[in-house]
Amino acid sequence: QVQLVESGGGLVQTGGSLRLSCAASGGTFSSYTMGWFRQAPGKERDFVAGILGSGRSTVYADSAKGRFTISRDNAKNTVYLQMNSLKPEDTGVYYCAAGPAGKGWPAELRSYDSWGQGTQVTVSS
16 A cells, blocks of 8 residues: 655635645555545545546546646655635545545545545634
């Protein structure tokens, strides 16, 4: 399995921006589908965005479309989530995930085998 470490979370005001990073090690990064998920207190872990190994195909939750951008740098084994126009409902722990290509649809939890420890994002109103 690949090891994942997220960074970049923090406290931001409504309308602000954050850029999350997820550094991967221990696998062939370019072969993995990568995803970002969010978990708010007392709620399930929800899909935010996903990107295929080549980086040419991306998928977004409706709540993220037009505000968030997922990207990856296969030379640096890193995936990013640029979050703009943040809202209080974006608050939660953001998890990076990696899964083998073709295992499933990027928006599904079952498509991923490896998870990071999470990074907290708090958006104040």
